[in-house]
Amino acid sequence: MTRTIADLGPDIHRMYPYASNFANVNGWRMHYVDEGPVDAPPVLLLHGNPTWGFLWRETMVPLLEAGYRVIVPDQIGFGLSEHPHAASAHSLDNHAANLVALIDLLELKNLFFVCHDWGGPTGLSALLTRKELAAGVAVMNTWAWREPSSDFHAQVMPWLTMHAPIVGPYTMGRQGGFPGRVMYLSVVDREKFKNGAMKAYQRVLADPDDRRLTWQWPRSIPINPETDIAGDRFAWLEEGVRALEIPSCVIWGREEVVFTADVFASHWHEIWPHAEGTHMVSGNHFLQEDSGREIGDLLTDFAKRNLRGTGR
Amino acid sequence: MSVKKMTERPLGFRSVPVLTDPDVAHYPEFKDFLVKTFELDKEPLAAPGLLDVDGRCFELIFVGRSGQPFPAAIEIAALVEGLEPMDTAQTDKDLWQIMEWLVDGVGGRWTIEALTTMGKIYRVTPDGT
Numbered sequence: 001m002t003r004t005i006a007d008l009g010p011d012i013h014r015m016y017p018y019a020s021n022f023a024n025v026n027g028w029r030m031h032y033v034d035e036g037p038v039d040a041p042p043v044l045l046l047h048g049n050p051t052w053g054f055l056w057r058e059t060m061v062p063l064l065e066a067g068y069r070v071i072v073p074d075q076i077g078f079g080l081s082e083h084p085h086a087a088s089a090h091s092l093d094n095h096a097a098n099l100v101a102l103i104d105l106l107e108l109k110n111l112f113f114v115c116h117d118w119g120g121p122t123g124l125s126a127l128l129t130r131k132e133l134a135a136g137v138a139v140m141n142t143w144a145w146r147e148p149s150s151d152f153h154a155q156v157m158p159w160l161t162m163h164a165p166i167v168g169p170y171t172m173g174r175q176g177g178f179p180g181r182v183m184y185l186s187v188v189d190r191e192k193f194k195n196g197a198m199k200a201y202q203r204v205l206a207d208p209d210d211r212r213l214t215w216q217w218p219r220s221i222p223i224n225p226e227t228d229i230a231g232d233r234f235a236w237l238e239e240g241v242r243a244l245e246i247p248s249c250v251i252w253g254r255e256e257v258v259f260t261a262d263v264f265a266s267h268w269h270e271i272w273p274h275a276e277g278t279h280m281v282s283g284n285h286f287l288q289e290d291s292g293r294e295i296g297d298l299l300t301d302f303a304k305r306n307l308r309g310t311g312r
Numbered sequence: 313m314s315v316k317k318m319t320e321r322p323l324g325f326r327s328v329p330v331l332t333d334p335d336v337a338h339y340p341e342f343k344d345f346l347v348k349t350f351e352l353d354k355e356p357l358a359a360p361g362l363l364d365v366d367g368r369c370f371e372l373i374f375v376g377r378s379g380q381p382f383p384a385a386i387e388i389a390a391l392v393e394g395l396e397p398m399d400t401a402q403t404d405k406d407l408w409q410i411m412e413w414l415v416d417g418v419g420g421r422w423t424i425e426a427l428t429t430m431g432k433i434y435r436v437t438p439d440g441t
Contacts, residue, residue: 087334087335087385156421156422156423156426157426157429157430158426158429158430158433158434160339161415161422161426161427161430162430162434163338164338164339164342164415164422165333165335165336165337165338165339165342165343165386165414166331166333166336166342166386166388166410166411166414167411167414167415167427168333168338169331169332169333170331170407170408170411170436171430171431171434171436172436173331174330174331174404174407175404175435175436175437176436177434177435177436180434180435181433181434181435181436182434185433185434216334219335219338227338227339227340
């Protein structure tokens with residue numbers, strides 16, 4: 001069933017008051033928000049696991065006020081996009097290719113890629129595939145390499161156990177752990193989140209089969225060269241981003257406990273010596289929930305200094 | 313807790329799919345344990361494996377995929393009598409027991425203690441604690 005933002009109820013639509021658009025990408029139905037002047041330089045806001053475009057609702061406001069075109073897709077498998085049940089639909093390659101398809105379909109150029117969490121590996125893969133269209137890039141609480149990995153992701157308790165065979169589909173699928181407790185524990189102001197935005201993440205992943213990507217995506221994180229299923233893509237990705245010379249910016253959540261700034265943000269600056277930042281904001285992994293507007297101001301300031309030309 | 317292998321599928325029970333994992337070899341030792349327990353190396357496409365969980369029955373259906381060692385995937389189904397509705401809350405508890413049986417059987421670094429602690433941290437245990 002095709003649902004729009006308005007279909008999620010007035011409480012959510014009030015927080016994310018935009019029109020729903022849909023595109024066919026590689027045969028899947030992708031939901032996206034597309035606001036601002038069609039010829040303005042476009043900003044592509046890319047979310048990760050288990051969020052959807054809603055995550056960027058406060059971040060996009062300053063960008064729109066400054067006159068940019070803001071495009072916010074829901075990755076296939078999340079939000080109001082189609083939720084394929086075929087496991088092979090959810091390879092890193094396929095998700096990156098879905099973003100490439102959207103960029104082509106909307107005929108975007110002079111594009112500012114903004115990547116959070118899995119929006120990093122997917123968005124940066126898309127960027128490398130359409131390098132000539134990229135005008136700038138911002139990364140936050142994400143990565144694009146095999147090493148260093150997070151200590152958290154290599155620990156048996158809780159991460160590896162949570163994603164073990166049979167355990168992953170139970171805890172994240174059947175019990176809905178990711179849009180629930182995992183997100184709750186990964187913001188700074190938990191009460192505000194619990195009483196406000198949390199329902200928007202749970203409502204779009206209401207049924208166990210809808211939540212497949214919440215436990216399948218983490219299995220692509222490279223932690224063991226013998227069993228990694230996306231290791232080659234991450235190696236390609238790191239080589240590609242190292243060669244990028246476009247304006248770039250690093251923003252990070254001060255309270256992040258998984259993709260810690262000392263390891264991950266620092267590695268971005270090693271890869272991109274020219275990058276601005278690190279701009280530290282209040283926030284755990286889902287930093288937009290605590291500092292959405294501030295992140296929007298940082299992105300707007302960056303865009304004003306670095307984006308040139310029109311969007312089409 | 314009592315999870316035991318069964319040999320005969322009870323008559324008059326229907327199969328209700330309750331959990332699917334497309335990558336049972338995500339950690340290869342989990343696949344190896346299932347291969348050994350259900351002798352899948354001898355007869356991979358025999359009848360589904362059967363588990364008795366405190367008197368309730370579950371079917372483990374092993375699925376192959378071209379180019380991957382068998383089994384690539386697993387489907388777990390509850391066996392429910394006739395056309396009676398399934399007790400979903402009880403099934404959640406039974407699946408948790410199956411997971412305990414699994415991690416205990418795999419052994420090594422995988423423990424019931426870690427499973428329990430993880431479950432409590434993220435409140436993904438059957439009773440939500």
